Amino acid sequence: MKRIDDIVKDDFRELERIADDNAISVPDALEDKVRDALLSTAIRNERRRGNRAGKGLAVLAPFAVAAALGLVIWTRPPKLQDTFDDPALAYAQLEETFTYISNQISRGLDIADEAAPAINKPAETLKKTLKK
Amino acid sequence: MKKTIIVAVLALLSMSAFAQDAKSIYNKYSGQEGVTGVYISGSMFKMMGEMPEIPLGEDGTDLTPYIKAMDGFYLLNAPHNDAMVKDAENLVKSGKYEMMMEVTDEGDHVRIFTSKKGNMITGFLILVDDSSEYLFICMDGQISEEDFQKLIAEAMKNA
Numbered sequence: 001m002k003r004i005d006d007i008v009k010d011d012f013r014e015l016e017r018i019a020d021d022n023a024i025s026v027p028d029a030l031e032d033k034v035r036d037a038l039l040s041t042a043i044r045n046e047r048r049r050g051n052r053a054g055k056g057l058a059v060l061a062p063f064a065v066a067a068a069l070g071l072v073i074w075t076r077p078p079k080l081q082d083t084f085d086d087p088a089l090a091y092a093q094l095e096e097t098f099t100y101i102s103n104q105i106s107r108g109l110d111i112a113d114e115a116a117p118a119i120n121k122p123a124e125t126l127k128k129t130l131k132k
Numbered sequence: 133m134k135k136t137i138i139v140a141v142l143a144l145l146s147m148s149a150f151a152q153d154a155k156s157i158y159n160k161y162s163g164q165e166g167v168t169g170v171y172i173s174g175s176m177f178k179m180m181g182e183m184p185e186i187p188l189g190e191d192g193t194d195l196t197p198y199i200k201a202m203d204g205f206y207l208l209n210a211p212h213n214d215a216m217v218k219d220a221e222n223l224v225k226s227g228k229y230e231m232m233m234e235v236t237d238e239g240d241h242v243r244i245f246t247s248k249k250g251n252m253i254t255g256f257l258i259l260v261d262d263s264s265e266y267l268f269i270c271m272d273g274q275i276s277e278e279d280f281q282k283l284i285a286e287a288m289k290n291a
Contacts (some may be wrong), residue, residue, distance in 0.1 A: 019236040020227045034261040080155065080171050080173065081171070082171060082172060082173050083169070083170045083171050084170075084178050086170070087176060087183055088183070089193065090172050090176050091180050091183070092284075093170055093172070093207075094180070094199065094205065097207065097269060098283065098284070101244070101269075102282070104233075104235060104244065104258070104260075105284060107237060107242075108233050108234075108242070111237060113220070130147060
């Protein structure tokens with residue numbers, strides 16, 4: 001059987017003579033075997049490429065997580081300081097605030113009270129009409 | 133590997149959780165020029181609650197029975213500030229608060245909101261907007277509705 005090195009050295013006429021020689025038989029299913037070999041090589045190459053990409057991402061992923069955590073910590077708002085050191089002063093502020101809130105609520109209730117006659121008027125008119 | 137990337141994305145997305153709450157609004161504006169800010173922490177509330185004698189003054193209100201359960205008090209008072217108004221509105225729109233009362237009178241627009249968990253009031257927000265000033269007051273804590281009503285009634289008695 002000829003070796004590839006020998007086939008390469010042969011000239012074109014010698015190769016044509018070999019091709020025309022019917023005594024030399026081609027192994028059965030050679031074409032299928034060649035196709036299978038090419039396919040498995042292609043698959044192997046594709047897997048190698050995927051593994052390389054996966055390894056690259058695996059190396060980068062911890063850095064991405066560290067960067068994300070760093071960003072979260074960096075943007076976290078600072079701890080607040082009490083405005084007052086003295087609880088009595090804080091209490092005075094709180095009392096003033098609640099007084100203000102209660103004034104606003106009273107104001108709202110007063111306005112609602114003023115509106116009550118106007119709200120009741122249609123009901124009274126209706127009552128008078130129904131009585132007739 | 134995919135899980136690692138998902139964790140990183142979730143960490144970044146969680147930054148949006150810092151967006152709008154009273155603490156972040158207070159942090160954003162309290163140091164600005166022209167803004168008056170007052171913050172009272174949960175620790176200070178506990179200290180107030182343990183004070184043996186509260187200097188009530190003539191028409192003072194005794195708030196000590198109710199304030200021990202408070203976690204934070206945030207007050208901002210500033211000349212009318214569109215950005216602060218927008219942030220406060222976003223806080224209201226977040227769905228945490230429901231409106232308790234709204235009063236518009238003599239150019240003042242006052243809104244009072246509460247947030248609740250069952251029978252407990254967990255937050256109290258008051259926004260006052262007049263043409264020249266904006267007031268933002270927020271209180272966090274755990275106070276029963278009944279105690280909250282007593283607190284307001286006590287303050288109204290002496291107002």
